[in-house]
Amino acid sequence: MLTPIISSLLDTDAYKLNMQQAIFHHYQDVVVSAEFHCRSDESLAALKERLEFEIHALADLKFAEDEITYLASLGHYQADYLDFLSSFSLKANQVTVTILDDQIAIRIDGSWLDVILWEVPLLAIICELRCHGKYPSSTSIDAVELLKEKLGALEKISDDFHFVDFGTRRRFSKEVHHAIVDHLTLHCPHFSGTSNLFLAKKYGIPAVGTQAHEWFQAHQQLTGDLADSQQLALNRWLQEYPDRLGVALTDCINMDAFLKDFNLHLSQRFAGLRHDSGDPIEWGEKAIRHYESLDINPMEKTLIFSDGLTLEKALAIHAHFTGRINTSFGIGTQLTCHLPNVKTLNIVIKLVTCNGKPVAKISDEPGKSICRDDSYLDALRKAFNI
Numbered sequence: 001m002l003t004p005i006i007s008s009l010l011d012t013d014a015y016k017l018n019m020q021q022a023i024f025h026h027y028q029d030v031v032v033s034a035e036f037h038c039r040s041d042e043s044l045a046a047l048k049e050r051l052e053f054e055i056h057a058l059a060d061l062k063f064a065e066d067e068i069t070y071l072a073s074l075g076h077y078q079a080d081y082l083d084f085l086s087s088f089s090l091k092a093n094q095v096t097v098t099i100l101d102d103q104i105a106i107r108i109d110g111s112w113l114d115v116i117l118w119e120v121p122l123l124a125i126i127c128e129l130r131c132h133g134k135y136p137s138s139t140s141i142d143a144v145e146l147l148k149e150k151l152g153a154l155e156k157i158s159d160d161f162h163f164v165d166f167g168t169r170r171r172f173s174k175e176v177h178h179a180i181v182d183h184l185t186l187h188c189p190h191f192s193g194t195s196n197l198f199l200a201k202k203y204g205i206p207a208v209g210t211q212a213h214e215w216f217q218a219h220q221q222l223t224g225d226l227a228d229s230q231q232l233a234l235n236r237w238l239q240e241y242p243d244r245l246g247v248a249l250t251d252c253i254n255m256d257a258f259l260k261d262f263n264l265h266l267s268q269r270f271a272g273l274r275h276d277s278g279d280p281i282e283w284g285e286k287a288i289r290h291y292e293s294l295d296i297n298p299m300e301k302t303l304i305f306s307d308g309l310t311l312e313k314a315l316a317i318h319a320h321f322t323g324r325i326n327t328s329f330g331i332g333t334q335l336t337c338h339l340p341n342v343k344t345l346n347i348v349i350k351l352v353t354c355n356g357k358p359v360a361k362i363s364d365e366p367g368k369s370i371c372r373d374d375s376y377l378d379a380l381r382k383a384f385n386i
Helices: 014-026 045-058 065-073 079-086 119-134 140-154 174-187 197-203 213-219 226-240 255-261 264-269 280-293 311-321 374-383
Strands: 031-038 095-100 103-111 163-165 191-194 247-249 272-275 302-305 326-331 347-354
Touching: 014 079, 014 197, 014 213, 014 226, 031 213, 045 095, 045 103, 045 119, 065 079, 065 197, 103 119, 119 347, 140 174, 140 311, 163 174, 174 191, 174 197, 191 197, 213 226, 213 247, 213 347, 226 255, 226 264, 226 374, 255 280, 272 280, 280 302, 280 311, 302 311, 311 326
Parallel strands: 163 191, 163 326, 247 272, 272 302, 302 326
Antiparallel strands: 031 103, 031 347, 095 103
16 A cells, blocks of 8 residues: 655645635736746656656645634735635645656646645655665755755854745655754754755744745736736736735846846835745845835845855855855755755656637746746846836
């Protein structure tokens, strides 16, 4: 009898529920499609049968009463949304798994309100199945021992260096993820939270996250004029969260296009920005210049860095910006899939349509761009003068 890998719908990233609540209040009729992309040169076709079992197991889960109580305690989830979550379950028939060119192909179609919660557990399951098959002798003990070595570099670092766990989607396994967060919570004063709601609840640490690319992608088809889509996405976020969760993701189009839309009002209202592609130093310098051009003191804002970070990279970025702007760091794969001789897997699930029309992510890094519709990409570039 197989034991499902995911045993709780709370085993997901906080930004998923943050976005889902906003969708619940503003976009219940919106339908979307999302697709799986493997950026690594590695076939995952052998995982298909077990993955289909895991998908049906996920659809059997519901939020437990104590999980709803925990979410209510966070202060930004409203009663009507929590009532909705109390009876929520994923729908297995929304997910289609096939094999195409010796690679697993996954497509998710349905209400955005439903589809949004598939991404994180599906990616975590794929990574765990792959890692257990490819590295059967690797253990959580190996992961923690390697982490201890890395943490030695933090012993003389100032107290204003903070990082959080962003590693749910590409973790080696659930066991490794739990062991890493357990060790960090007990032994690392620079560790300040996790994106994973289940672990935040378990360890009594902050649940961290705001929104993801899909929030901005979907708005490309939820606005009258494509050029207005980023501002609509940002203002709708403020409508849902006027005084909480105020960090904006900048690279759905690119940083320059984002800053053109990030006017004085938005720059004042949002507490900071998150970096997820392109050169982090160049991006941070642009952010500082932007705030200074609006006579906003950069030291009143925070930059969150989350693109392929290691502790070493995070420390170098922190050193560069110390005393100029506040920083924090979300470290993912290099925390939760960092084991000796283990090659990490780069996989994503991204929106491809909203209300039957294409959406795209262009990004500050060409390799992260996603869109199969060249004519739509041309329209997007024209709308944002790229």
